[in-house]
Amino acid sequence: MTEFDAASAAVQAALDAGARYADARVMHRRYESMTARNGDVEELTQDESIGLGVRALVGASWGFHAVPDLSDAAARDAGRRAARTAMASARVPGPPVDLVAVEAVAASWASDCRIDPLGVPLSDKGDLLVAATRTMAEHGADLAEGLYQIWDTAKWFVSSEGHRIDQRIRECGGGISATSIGDGETQRRSWPSYRGQYGTTGWELVESLDLAAHAAQIAEESRALLTAPQCPAGETDLILGGEQLALQIHESVGHAIELDRILGWEAAFAGTSWLDLAQLGSLRYGSELMNITIDPTIPGALGSFGFDDEGSPAVKRDAVRDGRWVGVLAGRDSAAVAGLDYGGSVRADGWARLPMVRMTNVGLEPGPHTLEEIIAATDDGVLMDLNRSWSIDDKRLNFQFGCEVGWEIKKGRRGRMLRNPTYTGIGPLFWRSMDMLSGETVPWGTPNCGKGQPGQIGHTGHPAAPARFRNVRVGVSA
């Protein structure tokens, strides 16, 4: 019994039980992570999980069932249960459900991987983290922490429309953080970001981060931050580094353009969106420098794939063009509700979870400047980088971010380091204030995007580069 056989059996059982559409995903995921602290390995975890999830559409109602057993009997039972659950959904029915058309294909896809991350000896991976955290501890960090994570996922997708797709996606990444503890507060510096940078790539990504080379500097900066002046409160010009801007995109654009949120499907938990579909194509989201794409085809970016978990092929689309909102992240059913003709952004966190609208790679196209040019053009402002805290309201409008570090910008030069930098604003007003954007783009990976009930963790990518925003409120504190 192959994985395709199991998925096909589940789909057929759902159809036999009354479904008018069904799809099934078999997923086999291996996961490995290691953490180190102050020169010692702290924890090594390896997980292997395999199972099947089947989704059935009966009338206008969905049902989903997942099992960790790929036998024919278990797969068929899961299909029947999914259909039965869909029938229960009909006790509180919604409007008719349609699915936008997607060509049914038989296909295979795999992410690029030069060095198999699970094939790298554990001792080598441990040595890397131990050395970097030891260096940080030697340079003043009270807590020197390092981490890597690896996911190797194979999946087989079958739909009642004839899809038969297998994919293998290898993802990995890592990072280091130094924390210094003062009297009543802590200060942290990380490289390249807190809990690391990730991609759909092999171990070569971790090697390229050169963790050891940055260990001493971030440890010393975390110590220096304890006595650095507090970020002043007020309105000023704000320059964001690329890593922080990536999260700004994630929170205030990526989630806002999720069609399920716009349609109210996430109203009780993740929230809705300030965006109104009636304004799609006309709403000014940001300045003309703002060009945001939805692009799961970027090689190596964390949100890349060949096909989403509904069998839609990866396609690059515009979300914001010249500052105007023009596109959404959608699935086949949500797109049909909205009268759109594309899905392509539906994924599930493992075999036991329902596929739902998720970000792929949502990022900024490069701008015409460099970070140094932006600093040189700024008379009075603050440069902030590396996220430390993030919070945004349920409509994705009102945000407040804290960063690990700030630098005073005076008369076009980077000055003193500032501690506890924070900034706050309203999404579209903030994006409309962006007047300089660098072309030094990095496809930042976010492996911890939470959404859905039961909770799902999504892996998303966010190409971003440093940018400047005018008259932003900074320095909010308790």
Next chain:
Amino acid sequence: MSARSELELAGQVIELVRRLGGPAAQAEAVVTRADLALTRFANSAIHQNVAESTVGVRLRVHVDGRTAAGSGSVVTTDGLGALVERTLAAARLCPPDPGWPGLTPPTPAPDAPPVDEATAHAEPDQRADRVGAFVAAAGGLTTAGYCRTAHRSSAFANSAGHTAYGRSAEAAMDGIARRDGADGVARRCVDRLSDLDGTELGAHAAAKAQAAADPVELPPGRYEVVFEPAAVADLLQNLSWFGFNGKRYAERQSFAEPGAAQFDRQVTLVDDPLGASGLPFDAEGTGRRAVTLVEAGTTLAVAHDRRTAAEAGAQSTGHAIAGGATWGPMARNLRLSPAAAGPASAVGRSTTGAAAGAVVDTDTAALVAGVRRGLLVTDLWYTRVLDPKSLVVTGLTRNGVWLIEDGTVVRAVRDLRFTESYPRALGPGAVLGLGSRAVRQPDRVDGAWWAAPSVRLASWHFTGGASG
């Protein structure tokens, strides 16, 4: 799968470790079967309806002074063998682990509350009917939320000869009603699905939504507040994760100072995992029990697993979790003890005009009645820590805020952003009143919950309004 088979599987894993790793290998295994189901609704219709039947094995080994953990979902003989082999191989490649605290010795597991079989084996129709009742009770308002049931059956075994077995069942419902973009919420976590009344919860949410309509914007600043249980649950969760966490305490990243009067005298916090249906042991097989973390304002303890306890010269408090070496031990069943007896107050006296319905219980009404000028806050949202040691947190209000003047809720207010130190807000002299009934609020995952009465606080720092 019966209890015996889960214990058998755990025992089989330990035996495999002994055979493949030698008699000196130390090992602990947890086998958990879970039946989890969640019926989700939005726009007043069920739109996502999911169920999963899973089995998972978690193994931790310590060989030649080195430690590694592994987990898997394949419980065939081959699958278990592969899990044991790769975990042993990983341990041998790890550097020495001088902080290994050893295994839990054989000890009797405490008695856990009985499992409600009807909840453990609930059918999708039963969840759907509660959703239907919620929707109907909202009186035409748009509704969204979920009804879920969870059943876990878990066995523990280690190579020191300790075994334990337990089951848990839980049901929860969380829903909002919406009127013109203003939301009201009702949220409840119980041991028995039959105790979830969709009609009551839907009516509760609808009353709050009606009262939340036409909100005004208030300037940021410090306000006296009355927090309802949903909002207090967020305080408890953050205090637990960042404060009463033995690892963070050892790292000096926690505010907690056992022996110090860090909170108002009205604050008593007890982690009570068996105060409701729950597994009777933690990830290391230590029996779970009620632990008083704060008593009458004085911090008494932090949560420990075996590793943090060994570092601190203490005993495990039964708070080990998978991944605990990284995240630390967690108290996940925290209760803020209610007042012995709350002052009586009729609900209707605390609200007026368009805001009628904002206060839906006598506890909250009594607290509101004492406020000269302040805010009634239903829920907090997207709270994130700016600094873990001082536990300064930013976040927003959600699902209803109202202005209180002279003991009366006078009108709805738009959501506000806050930036506040949680321990400071609950500090000596800062708690002006507690309700007399703790309401159990569900966590995002079953097995964790937060129980609290409504709370009146002297000051809360709102740092931004809805428009920035």
